[in-house]
Amino acid sequence: xxxxxxxxxxxxxPQRLGGVAVLRDRLGDAAGWQVREVGDGNLxxxxxxxxxxxxxxxxxxxxxxxxxxxxWPLPLRRSFFEYNALIRHQARDPGSVPEVYHFDEAxxxxxMEYLGQHVILRQSLxxxxxxxxxxxxxxxFCARTLFRGSDLSMKAAARKQDLALFAANIELCDITESxxxxxxxxxxxxxxxxxxxxxVVARLRAxxxxxxAAQHLKMAFANNAETLLHGxxxxxxxxxxxxxxxxxxxxxxxxxxxxxDVGMLISNFLMAYLAQPGHxxxxxxxxxxxxxILAEVETLWQTFEAEFTHLWRTERxxxxxxxxxxxxxxxxxxxxxxxxxxxxxIWRDALGFCGIxxxxxxxxxxxxxxxxxxxxxxxxxxxxxQALMLGRTLALARGQITGIGQVTALTRATGNx
Ligand code: SR1
Ligand code: MG
Numbered sequence: 001x002x003x004x005x006x007x008x009x010x011x012x013x014p015q016r017l018g019g020v021a022v023l024r025d026r027l028g029d030a031a032g033w034q035v036r037e038v039g040d041g042n043l044x045x046x047x048x049x050x051x052x053x054x055x056x057x058x059x060x061x062x063x064x065x066x067x068x069x070x071x072w073p074l075p076l077r078r079s080f081f082e083y084n085a086l087i088r089h090q091a092r093d094p095g096s097v098p099e100v101y102h103f104d105e106a107x108x109x110x111x112m113e114y115l116g117q118h119v120i121l122r123q124s125l126x127x128x129x130x131x132x133x134x135x136x137x138x139x140x141f142c143a144r145t146l147f148r149g150s151d152l153s154m155k156a157a158a159r160k161q162d163l164a165l166f167a168a169n170i171e172l173c174d175i176t177e178s179x180x181x182x183x184x185x186x187x188x189x190x191x192x193x194x195x196x197x198x199x200v201v202a203r204l205r206a207x208x209x210x211x212x213a214a215q216h217l218k219m220a221f222a223n224n225a226e227t228l229l230h231g232x233x234x235x236x237x238x239x240x241x242x243x244x245x246x247x248x249x250x251x252x253x254x255x256x257x258x259x260x261d262v263g264m265l266i267s268n269f270l271m272a273y274l275a276q277p278g279h280x281x282x283x284x285x286x287x288x289x290x291x292x293i294l295a296e297v298e299t300l301w302q303t304f305e306a307e308f309t310h311l312w313r314t315e316r317x318x319x320x321x322x323x324x325x326x327x328x329x330x331x332x333x334x335x336x337x338x339x340x341x342x343x344x345x346i347w348r349d350a351l352g353f354c355g356i357x358x359x360x361x362x363x364x365x366x367x368x369x370x371x372x373x374x375x376x377x378x379x380x381x382x383x384x385x386q387a388l389m390l391g392r393t394l395a396l397a398r399g400q401i402t403g404i405g406q407v408t409a410l411t412r413a414t415g416n417x
Contacts, residue, residue, distance in 0.1 A: 139303025259349025
């Protein structure tokens with residue numbers, strides 16, 4: 001093993017990792033390995049390594065932001081946070097993430113299960129494909145990982161140790177704090193947007209209420225350490241087959257508000273909905289598919305709520321809202337009131353994060369393929385302007401919107417404007 005970090009290449013990988021026992025066991029002698037670099041994300045190298053015996057994925061951090069280049073250094077230790085989040089996600093929602101086979105901290109690499117039948121959900125949503133049980137799986141994943149990583153479930157000491165461990169993911173949090181909550185609302189150096197949006201952008205940047213809402217949400221993200229977040233849960237962090245989904249890429253993992261992951265994920269579904277006219281074969285061709293997207297969003301939230309409720313009633317073993325406090329109320333009456341109040345707070349946060357995510361994906365550095373790949377400028381600008389307006393409404397009216405049906409109705413109405 002090489003002690004000092006070196007980025008892998010398809011050529012050097014077999015020789016560099018050929019001695020790792022778990023790889024030899026799964027793939028046989030390195031002489032028979034085929035290696036492709038397939039990373040299309042913003043940060044890392046991703047290799048698929050195959051042999052006649054099987055396949056694995058090797059993900060390695062680069063010491064800089066791949067999207068920008070060496071001018072933006074980024075610590076290799078994000079791989080340590082990704083590994084630690086993956087094993088917690090696996091324990092908290094078994095089968096929801098790729099199995100981890102090997103972690104090498106010095107080389108900042110994780111070797112994990114190759115999901116040969118799966119594709120990235122974002123690509124699939126652009127192609128108009130449906131996936132059975134998707135909303136349910138994602139709602140369950142959010143409820144289980146977010147509940148079980150919090151003081152609702154964990155023993156206080158264990159949760160505080162994890163809080164300290166993930167608090168060191170400083171640089172990745174800094175990316176979120178700047179790119180999501182601040183940069184979209186001023187002329188930040190790395191921002192870009194479709195030129196036709198200039199008048200809308202000017203209006204949003206002059207919108208004091210919106211900028212204050214974004215900063216309130218930033219404060220919640222940075223200060224409300226409720227649970228271990230995935231931290232970057234968008235449709236590019238989900239892999240799907242016809243009937244199965246896995247969540248990948250938790251390198252942004254940190255302690256934060258429960259509503260963050262849920263809101264970001266819903267936001268990416270709503271943007272996929274609004275982008276459909278740019279991907280359909282003919283005007284209106286994707287109407288049925290758009291209905292499916294919104295139905296999955298409703299299922300996602302409803303499943304989250306139902307699973308959170310189940311866990312609240314059956315697994316509340318942490319220091320918060322202890323059952324002993326509510327024993328004399330009969331049938332857990334007080335605990336149920338507390339649950340509803342917590343869920344209402346999570347909902348409000350989730351709507352805020354959902355709205356802000358739309359802005360940064362259109363105005364900031366890190367765009368999404370759904371919009372970027374719409375070749376026709378006018379179609380792209382129309383869909384993006386709709387998402388910007390929807391995002392504003394969700395962020396500002398997050399205290400008044402009472403249910404997921406209202407969100408999907410708003411999205412439909414926005415898409416028809
Ligand atoms: C510089 S990194 C930009 C974005 O890519 C990641 O996937 C996160 O979403 C981050 O905000
Ligand atoms: Mg990622």
